[in-house]
Amino acid sequence: MYALVYTGTQELVYREEKNPKIINGESIVKVSASGICGSDMHAYHGNDNRRIPPLILGHEISGTIDKGKFSGKKVILNPLITCGKCDYCMNDREHLCNKRIILGMNKPIERQGGFAEYVSIPDQNIYELPNTLEMKEAPIAEPTAVALHAVELGEKELSKPLKKSKALVIGCGAIGLLSGLILSKVKNCKEIVIVDLNKKRLGVCSKYLDANTVQPDSKFIVSDNFDIVFDTVGMEATRQQAIKAIKPGGVIIHVGLTQPSGQFDFRKATLQEITFIGTYCYTNKDFEKTLNILANKKIGSLDWIEYRKLQDGASAFQQIHNNTCSAPKIILLI
Ligand SMILES: [Zn+2]
Ligand SMILES: [Zn+2]
Structure with missing residues (x-):
């Protein structure tokens, strides 16, 4: 598959990478859209000890299930992966789980991100795309x-x-x-x-x-x-x-x-x-509530989002870095 790989400080390369392998309890998603987040920018600047190059960044993701339980379904991913067993996970505060990891991070555990054609994700992190929400806009659910x-x-x-x-x-x-x-x-x-x-x-x-x-x-x-x-x-x-x-x-x-x-x-x-x-991230309930807000168009038009192709991702990062970008969000389309 092709992916936009973070290879060093202020360096991104669009190149061929190995496809993710299917793991028990997970699905492979064919990515359609992937948003650039402030935290991806911290990594790009070399300021994130949880994101060490080489790494595929990106955690604001929508797409279609390619392999797995919900094959063929259009989906949005909750990129925050937690243990499901600890006190926090059992009491609706999964985001504070000390085993938490987000897609597009590799410390302490590697999880390749969504600036790629395919990404692997646990089944419990998959949400169906509401039919009133466009696939390309859907990554906005995470922020x-x-x-x-x-x-x-x-x-x-x-x-x-x-x-x-x-x-x-x-x-x-x-x-x-x-x-x-x-x-x-x-x-x-x-x-x-x-x-x-x-x-x-x-x-x-x-x-x-x-x-x-x-x-x-x-x-x-x-x-x-x-x-x-x-x-x-x-x-x-x-x-x-x-x-x-x-x-x-x-x-x-x-x-x-x-x-x-x-x-x-x-x-x-x-x-x-x-x-x-x-405050950091969101609980699973917050994520579900957010999908409802977006599905019902409660925050109005999302026309302030800008779109670029994944292969042009490096220049999008550079524009955000140079402060020459006026859009509050750029989403890369695959
Ligand atoms: Zn984000
Ligand atoms: Zn936990």
Whole structure:
């Protein structure tokens, strides 16, 4: 089969690779579409010790079952593979399983990803493609599940409903835009400010999201003003913006993984009882709920997604790297 292989820092090669072998309890999927995620970008930059080259990246995947139990079915994959037996797995928090692994990672266990013609996946990670969702759009389910999980973690901690809360979303990438869309269209949040440095990307977001789209120095980012702040970037500067903008008693949801450490105003966090929540992936229930949201078109048009061919994947990565890409999400078609 052909695959886009991550061969070294900022290096991807489209080349022939061995087909995955069928394993008991798993299926082989003929991949149709595979999204480029922020975490694939971390690997591309050589910043991910769970993704070591050579490796086929990609975990946002739709396709058709080629070999296995559901042969011929059109499917979406939940790429988060867990043990199914531990305390977390038995209590609807599979994403915290200490044996968790995501497709397109090779440490501690190798799992080749979806930037390829074929990929192997355990049967319990396979979901039928809703017939109202296009195959090429379907990989958006994975980041949408991340956003839904993040929004609902925050919702649980807030002292008032989201529809009466002021929200600040930092970052206009897929997770930022999707968090905004869920806040606005699913949770009826009326006051949303979304901030990014990239003006082109802000322009795209403003077309699809009912929010105030601004740059970081905007007068709309008032201190002590927001009930909930989503940091979908995760840099020292964005965390500082989050703690500055949050209201006393407010909730900060930290989704981004860009910079692991740095200065933070712990004094304000303490004196003003700020709740700080780290969030990662989604539970199986979140994934199912997300498919329902997408099948019912609850977050509106997905025309903000851009599509490229798998063989042109290397240039797509480069454009995201150079910040010359305005689309919050690029999906590669195989
Ligand atoms: Zn992803
Ligand atoms: Zn487990």
